[in-house]
Amino acid sequence: MARKPSDFKVADVYADWCPGCGDFGIMNGLQMAFADLGLEPHQIVLVSGIGCSGKEPHNVKCYGVHTLHGRTLPFAMGIKAANPNLEVVAIGGDGDGLGIGAGHFVNAGRRDLDMTYIIHNNGVYGLTKGQASPTLRRDVQTKALPRPNINDPVNPIGLALISGFTFAARSYAHDVRHLRDTIKQGVQHKGMAFIECLQPCPSYNNITTKAWYSGEDRKDAQGKPQSRLYKLDEAGFDPVVKDWSEDFKRKVAALEKAQEWGDRIPIGVFYKNELEPTFQERYSKRIPFYISKPPAKQKLCDDNGYSHVDLTQFLEELKTS
Numbered sequence: 001m002a003r004k005p006s007d008f009k010v011a012d013v014y015a016d017w018c019p020g021c022g023d024f025g026i027m028n029g030l031q032m033a034f035a036d037l038g039l040e041p042h043q044i045v046l047v048s049g050i051g052c053s054g055k056e057p058h059n060v061k062c063y064g065v066h067t068l069h070g071r072t073l074p075f076a077m078g079i080k081a082a083n084p085n086l087e088v089v090a091i092g093g094d095g096d097g098l099g100i101g102a103g104h105f106v107n108a109g110r111r112d113l114d115m116t117y118i119i120h121n122n123g124v125y126g127l128t129k130g131q132a133s134p135t136l137r138r139d140v141q142t143k144a145l146p147r148p149n150i151n152d153p154v155n156p157i158g159l160a161l162i163s164g165f166t167f168a169a170r171s172y173a174h175d176v177r178h179l180r181d182t183i184k185q186g187v188q189h190k191g192m193a194f195i196e197c198l199q200p201c202p203s204y205n206n207i208t209t210k211a212w213y214s215g216e217d218r219k220d221a222q223g224k225p226q227s228r229l230y231k232l233d234e235a236g237f238d239p240v241v242k243d244w245s246e247d248f249k250r251k252v253a254a255l256e257k258a259q260e261w262g263d264r265i266p267i268g269v270f271y272k273n274e275l276e277p278t279f280q281e282r283y284s285k286r287i288p289f290y291i292s293k294p295p296a297k298q299k300l301c302d303d304n305g306y307s308h309v310d311l312t313q314f315l316e317e318l319k320t321s
């Protein structure tokens with residue numbers, strides 16, 4: 001049955017983000033992408049961390065888990081490893097994924113499970129009232145900061161590339177069609193896909209606002225705003241690694257693009273490599289029935305509740321060691 005975005009709406013939950021928050025756009029982008037991909041709600045698990053962004057699973061009809069701050073990825077990777085037949089999408093804030101959760105981010109790239117991770121990049125800790133997040137640039141002073149930010153930012157696309165993510169893309173919360181298409185590409189990608197979603201925070205980030213992204217401050221002679229965002233595919237950028245010999249070249253080109261900020265900000269796919277075997281493929285080589293009978297589908301006990309695993313010998317060994 002063909003699905004519609006409204007099939008992924010949750011009727012009885014009030015989305016309590018601030019008016020104008022980019023989280024609404026990301027929610028719509030997810031619902032549109034899932035519908036276009038022909039997925040059923042029961043096939044998807046949306047896993048979030050703590051932050052305003054952490055509320056996405058409340059508002060999208062599918063399985064959802066709102067986990068601990070910074071622990072989005074280990075939780076989501078555990079679900080995917082236990083049941084590789086599920087479509088797992090991890091989601092969280094820039095503080096959640098690049099501050100407290102940064103170690104998990106790096107190790108997620110290294111493992112390359114076949115799933116998707118989306119970071120809401122608003123430059124602030126929105127939920128806790130606007131402290132500087134790890135992506136806020138040095139010397140920038142958003143309105144909750146008593147002084148300009150003293151630290152340098154993390155580059156999310158750059159970190160994804162060097163950590164081993166096999167797909168790295170960026171989109172924008174207020175360009176929902178672009179975001180929908182980017183999420184679709186991320187979900188369809190064979191391997192660990194990372195999507196940075198630029199997102200204004202109307203309450204606490206008064207610097208990179210919606211008006212700033214759309215270039216309201218720099219109109220042309222006809223009075224038309226000159227958007228700071230431009231699309232990589234329209235600029236002729238090719239992110240796809242077709243042969244290992246060109247991998248380094250594509251990574252360097254992607255890193256160069258990831259450095260661009262300010263007057264021109266690229267969105268779209270920076271890097272894509274499907275030559276790398278995924279965690280699922282590597283694991284299936286060791287355990288051939290891993291996909292057909294993954295851990296989540298195996299019986300742990302008999303009908304009387306007794307474990308199928310006989311721990312007697314193990315316990316005896318423990319006693320004597």
Ligand SMILES: Cc1ncc(C[n+]2csc(CCOP(=O)(O)OP(=O)(O)O)c2C)c(N)n1
Pocket residue numbers: 050051052053054069092093094095096097120122124125126127128133
């Ligand atoms: C272990 C732990 N440390 C700190 C907090 C407080 N806290 C809640 S949300 C948050 C940051 C949220 O920022 P971000 O991840 O960027 O999400 P946003 O609200 O901007 O979407 C912090 C520090 C917490 N909940 N748990």
Ligand SMILES: [Mg+2]
Pocket residue numbers: 051093094095120121122123124125126133
């Ligand atoms: Mg944030």
